[in-house]
Amino acid sequence: MVGRRGPMSSGWPGKFRGCGYRMTVPRQAIIEVLQKTKKHLSAEDIYMEVHKIFPQVGLTTVYRTLELLTDMGMIYKFDFREGRARYEMVEGLKKEHHHHLVCTKCKRVINYTEFIDEEIDFLKRAEKELSKKYNFEINDHIIQFYGLCDKCRVSK
Amino acid sequence: MVGRRGPMSSGWPGKFRGCGYRMTVPRQAIIEVLQKTKKHLSAEDIYMEVHKIFPQVGLTTVYRTLELLTDMGMIYKFDFREGRARYEMVEGLKKEHHHHLVCTKCKRVINYTEFIDEEIDFLKRAEKELSKKYNFEINDHIIQFYGLCDKCRVSK
DNA sequence: TCTCTTATTGAAAATGATTCCCATTATCAA
DNA sequence: TTGATAATGGGAATCATTTTCAATAAGAGA
Numbered sequence: 001m002v003g004r005r006g007p008m009s010s011g012w013p014g015k016f017r018g019c020g021y022r023m024t025v026p027r028q029a030i031i032e033v034l035q036k037t038k039k040h041l042s043a044e045d046i047y048m049e050v051h052k053i054f055p056q057v058g059l060t061t062v063y064r065t066l067e068l069l070t071d072m073g074m075i076y077k078f079d080f081r082e083g084r085a086r087y088e089m090v091e092g093l094k095k096e097h098h099h100h101l102v103c104t105k106c107k108r109v110i111n112y113t114e115f116i117d118e119e120i121d122f123l124k125r126a127e128k129e130l131s132k133k134y135n136f137e138i139n140d141h142i143i144q145f146y147g148l149c150d151k152c153r154v155s156k
Numbered sequence: 157m158v159g160r161r162g163p164m165s166s167g168w169p170g171k172f173r174g175c176g177y178r179m180t181v182p183r184q185a186i187i188e189v190l191q192k193t194k195k196h197l198s199a200e201d202i203y204m205e206v207h208k209i210f211p212q213v214g215l216t217t218v219y220r221t222l223e224l225l226t227d228m229g230m231i232y233k234f235d236f237r238e239g240r241a242r243y244e245m246v247e248g249l250k251k252e253h254h255h256h257l258v259c260t261k262c263k264r265v266i267n268y269t270e271f272i273d274e275e276i277d278f279l280k281r282a283e284k285e286l287s288k289k290y291n292f293e294i295n296d297h298i299i300q301f302y303g304l305c306d307k308c309r310v311s312k
Numbered sequence: 313t314c315t316c317t318t319a320t321t322g323a324a325a326a327t328g329a330t331t332c333c334c335a336t337t338a339t340c341a342a
Numbered sequence: 343t344t345g346a347t348a349a350t351g352g353g354a355a356t357c358a359t360t361t362t363c364a365a366t367a368a369g370a371g372a
Binding site: 200 | 327328329330331332338339340
Binding site: 071081101103110112114115118119122126130131134135136137139140141142144145146148149150153 | 235283291293304
């Protein structure tokens with residue numbers, strides 16, 4: 001492992017510049033926070049995390065960056081019906097990919113990976129056909145089930 | 157067609173009472189508005205529509221009823237990333253069933269019905285297995301694609 | 313390395329959908 | 343018909359997200 005460039009020389013700055021955007025300190029920090037967690041973070045969560053390292057970064061910038069990343073198709077934006085959005089890094093349609101079971105009462109979110117192969121298969125075909133037919137540039141998708149978790153069913 | 161009870165004698169009041177809820181004028185009106193349209197209505201849309209007939213019905217009640225109906229699994233609640241939710245009657249997993257392609261720029265929503273049979277097949281199996289495995293009572297699901305429509309791609 | 317263009321930023325104010333509060337009213341089982 | 347209580351509505355409160363705008367910083371080109 002000589003001449004290494006570090007595991008994180010990554011392609012982010014390139015991707016950004018390729019789209020005509022600039023790579024900045026706040027953006028780096030936000031991407032890193034998202035990369036380091038497996039949780040579904042809210043804008044506020046991310047803001048607080050970034051704030052530990054770069055206290056000057058503002059919440060507005062976090063929102064703006066999240067919108068940018070979502071539009072670029074690099075993060076997923078989720079609506080778990082809590083009144084706030086949550087975000088997660090796109091890890092590619094490969095391993096780690098999961099979907100959600102959302103409890104509409106306690107807001108608990110269960111990640112599930114069953115059927116993922118089937119789902120991916122289905123999604124790929126759907127995306128291909130739909131984007132062609134409707135001339136749509138698809139860069140994000142949601143599959144989600146809403147209901148009541150075991151605990152909330154009982155106390156209903 | 158003698159002795160008819162009218163096409164709308166329906167089972168709504170029964171469903172409500174069966175769940176321990178009461179059938180009221182505002183609830184009737186809200187359900188009717190949702191049944192009469194094929195559009196995706198926002199709470200405000202529904203409020204204005206109901207208001208034409210029953211001006212005394214308040215926006216708060218509309219929100220409360222929509223939450224109730226969503227929890228009962230009788231309407232779908234959608235997030236088209238406009239900053240407001242939209243609702244649609246569940247017509248059963250049969251005809252008329254569709255999913256959405258959402259333009260994240262102009263907020264245009266395209267209903268598509270391709271793959272619906274496949275989707276329903278997949279969804280049914282998934283719901284069955286997942287609800288068993290995680291002891292979840294599933295009463296709603298979302299499949300949605302986000303991206304840029306033809307017009308917004310050009311002007312990007 | 314320095315400069316200039318302009319994308320980006322941050323603070324504070326604004327926005328706007330949704331929820332909360334609570335006194336009043338209406339539903340419906342008995 | 344009546345009583346227990348579910349449901350209502352108006353307005354205030356909440357709170358996530360956006361907007362505004364002057365100041366700052368990225369990075370292409372000299």
